[in-house]
Amino acid sequence: xxxxxxxxxxxxxxxxxxxxxxxxxxxxxxxxxxxxxxxxxxxxxxxxxxxxxxxxxxxxxxxxxxxxxxxxxxxxxxxxxxxxxxxxxxxxxxxxxxxxxxxxxxxxxxxxxxxxxxxxxxxxxxxxxxxxxxxxxxxxxxxxxxxxxxxxxxxxxxxxxxxxxxxxxxxxxxxxxxxxxxxxxxxxxxxxxxxxxxxxxxxxxxxxxxxxxxxxxxxxxxxxxxxxxxxxxxxxxxxxxxxxxxxxxxxxxxxxxxxxxxxxxxxxxxxxxxxxxxxxxxxxxxxxxxxxxxxxxxxxxxxxxxxxxxxxxxxxxxxxxxxxxxxxxxxxxxxxxxxxxxxxxxxxxxxxxxxxxxxxxxxxxxxxxxxxxxxxxxxxxxxxxxxxxxxxxxxxxxxxxxxxxxxxxxxxxxxxxxxxxxxxxxxxxxxxxxxxxxxxxxxxxxxxxxxxxxxxxxxxxxxxxx
Amino acid sequence: xxxxxxxxxxxxxxxxxxxxxxxxxxxxxxxxxxxxxxxxxxxxxxxxxxxxxxxxxxxxxxxxxxxxxxxxxxxxxxxxxxxxxxxxxxxxxxxxxxxxxxxxxxxxxxxxxxxxxxxxxxxxxxxxxxxxxxxxxxxxxxxxxxxxxxxxxxxxxxxxxxxxxxxxxxxxxxxxxxxxxxxxxxxxxxxxx
Numbered sequence: 001x002x003x004x005x006x007x008x009x010x011x012x013x014x015x016x017x018x019x020x021x022x023x024x025x026x027x028x029x030x031x032x033x034x035x036x037x038x039x040x041x042x043x044x045x046x047x048x049x050x051x052x053x054x055x056x057x058x059x060x061x062x063x064x065x066x067x068x069x070x071x072x073x074x075x076x077x078x079x080x081x082x083x084x085x086x087x088x089x090x091x092x093x094x095x096x097x098x099x100x101x102x103x104x105x106x107x108x109x110x111x112x113x114x115x116x117x118x119x120x121x122x123x124x125x126x127x128x129x130x131x132x133x134x135x136x137x138x139x140x141x142x143x144x145x146x147x148x149x150x151x152x153x154x155x156x157x158x159x160x161x162x163x164x165x166x167x168x169x170x171x172x173x174x175x176x177x178x179x180x181x182x183x184x185x186x187x188x189x190x191x192x193x194x195x196x197x198x199x200x201x202x203x204x205x206x207x208x209x210x211x212x213x214x215x216x217x218x219x220x221x222x223x224x225x226x227x228x229x230x231x232x233x234x235x236x237x238x239x240x241x242x243x244x245x246x247x248x249x250x251x252x253x254x255x256x257x258x259x260x261x262x263x264x265x266x267x268x269x270x271x272x273x274x275x276x277x278x279x280x281x282x283x284x285x286x287x288x289x290x291x292x293x294x295x296x297x298x299x300x301x302x303x304x305x306x307x308x309x310x311x312x313x314x315x316x317x318x319x320x321x322x323x324x325x326x327x328x329x330x331x332x333x334x335x336x337x338x339x340x341x342x343x344x345x346x347x348x349x350x351x352x353x354x355x356x357x358x359x360x361x362x363x364x365x366x367x368x369x370x371x372x373x374x375x376x377x378x379x380x381x382x383x384x385x386x387x388x389x390x391x392x393x394x395x396x397x398x399x400x401x402x403x404x405x406x407x408x409x410x411x412x413x414x415x416x417x418x419x420x421x422x423x424x425x426x427x428x429x430x431x432x433x434x435x436x437x438x439x440x441x442x443x444x445x446x447x448x449x450x451x452x453x454x455x456x457x458x459x460x461x462x463x464x465x466x
Numbered sequence: 467x468x469x470x471x472x473x474x475x476x477x478x479x480x481x482x483x484x485x486x487x488x489x490x491x492x493x494x495x496x497x498x499x500x501x502x503x504x505x506x507x508x509x510x511x512x513x514x515x516x517x518x519x520x521x522x523x524x525x526x527x528x529x530x531x532x533x534x535x536x537x538x539x540x541x542x543x544x545x546x547x548x549x550x551x552x553x554x555x556x557x558x559x560x561x562x563x564x565x566x567x568x569x570x571x572x573x574x575x576x577x578x579x580x581x582x583x584x585x586x587x588x589x590x591x592x593x594x595x596x597x598x599x600x601x602x603x604x605x606x607x608x609x610x611x612x613x614x615x616x617x618x619x620x621x622x623x624x625x626x627x628x629x630x631x632x633x634x635x636x637x638x639x640x641x642x643x644x645x646x647x648x649x650x651x652x653x654x655x656x657x658x659x
Binding site for chain 1: 608633636637638639640641643644646647648649650651652653654655656657658659
């Protein structure tokens with residue numbers, strides 16, 4: 001069955017668009033997830049959006065990724081690099097302009113990889129359209145919104161095939177531990193957890209896994225008829241994998257859960273060794289700390305024995321650059337810079353991730369050691385509750401701020417720092433944050449433009465406890 | 467962009483265009499210069515094969531093809547036959563596009579003889595040819611070459627404007643595509659950052 005394509009820009013998608021290949025097993029799974037007596041309030045709708053031919057293509061992709069080897073090392077760029085650079089420079093307006101080409105019909109020749117000026121989130125945020133290749137069709141484009149840690153809210157172009165490819169890298173990471181996913185028809189494949197005041201929640205099915213269920217749920221009590229339903233629902237659905245971030249996993253630990261998933265996947269923020277240990281003991285399964293970002297997908301998985309994050313994408317070349325944008329000497333710390341990737345809507349060419357680490361070589365490929373940059377932060381509200389830094393991002397999302405930082409002092413006082421040029425938003429921003437912090441007053445200060453923004457910081461020990 | 471031949475060498479080449487090249491092209495049974503053959507030879511010397519459509523266009527039998535386009539094609543072929551080009555492999559698709567797109571646009575602006583006899587038109591033809599082949603004149607940066615071409619060529623200014631409009635339209639289409647409800651709903655990932 002083909003997906004129906006809605007004509008109007010504001011047309012509400014329907015289930016035929018969300019689940020183009022939906023069969024009886026998938027239909028029953030959707031119904032079960034939605035109508036279980038303990039089900040949460042699903043506030044949104046989404047789906048896999050995959051066409052039948054794409055499902056087959058994805059199966060082949062997963063096999064290819066499972067078998068792929070890294071063809072590069074820190075001293076030796078990958079053999080595909082020159083062709084990738086040439087294609088990206090020819091097709092992507094931002095890089096074409098850098099190479100001196102005004103439009104695609106004028107030839108430009110070789111620009112050396114090392115001469116390409118790295119870009120960062122700020123460049124993407126300034127005009128994402130300039131980073132989309134000319135030959136990408138727009139009809140089925142989707143987006144992923146991200147607030148990130150550097151203060152630049154981003155809307156990133158993607159595609160259902162790109163989103164579905166994530167699973168190939170999760171499977172590669174799980175295979176290292178001998179885990180082969182087997183849940184299929186009539187079973188829950190994955191449950192994605194959030195723990196936020198406001199969270200995108202929905203149900204779907206995974207066509208490459210026999211239409212096993214996928215539910216994105218929010219553990220915040222406000223999304224449930226009764227707080228106890230959270231554990232009951234997860235137990236009833238018995239997902240093979242649970243995905244979340246350290247904050248939602250910390251909440252999961254507080255629930256009286258009987259179910260034992262086969263693996264936990266932790267993304268978005270750094271997972272502390274202590275929390276990983278508690279989760280492993282409690283659920284009796286491996287906890288994979290995956291270094292992942294919306295711009296690039298799952299990049300690496302932490303291996304305790306190896307002592308670092310082992311890279312997962314053979315098609316992504318990672319450089320470590322110093323503050324001047326030059327390659328750091330071998331084995332030295334610097335910024336993680338990405339080239340390549342599997343999102344054909346956003347090919348990365350020397351993309352500065354904002355995260356730091358150093359590269360070493362292992363038998364399984366390159367590995368990042370000493371990864372820094374994604375520590376979760378919680379803030380103490382005026383009424384004594386803790387809220388996630390994502391909730392502060394949401395609170396400020398409506399303001400056109402290019403960057404900001406929020407700091408909580410040891411006495412719980414909060415200061416919001418804004419760029420001087422955006423001081424006009426100060427009063428409104430402070431009021432929005434104060435509301436998110438349930439009444440805690442917020443002071444405003446100027447953010448020094450030269451500062452490298454560590455967006456969310458706290459002096460309260462418990463704010464970093466997750 | 468890569469550095470190509472020097473501007474002076476190519477301008478001199480144009481100044482030295484044999485008068486025969488400005489003779490009437492073979493067209494509708496009249497004329498002397500066999501433009502398709504001239505262009506074919508020069509393309510072959512650069513390892514390129516003219517498309518059947520280009521040969522037909524330059525064959526002199528099509529009504530819509532002006533005398534000026536045929537003559538300017540012959541002049542451009544003379545320019546490309548200079549030894550100065552031999553150091554650079556010229557991309558075949560760019561060579562064909564030069565005759566298919568750039569030469570007709572220039573011929574629509576001025577008679578072919580002016581691209582030989584007038585200094586500013588000579589510079590326009592040379593710079594257009596160099597740019598369309600993905601090169602920049604020796605001794606110039608890409609930005610200098612682009613600026614100078616735009617300043618001497620009305621055709622180039624219009625082309626840039628059109629390219630800019632096309633780029634704006636594409637950027638607008640991308641922003642609209644990203645803002646659609648279906649795009650906002652996104653699609654399944656097994657982990658969400």
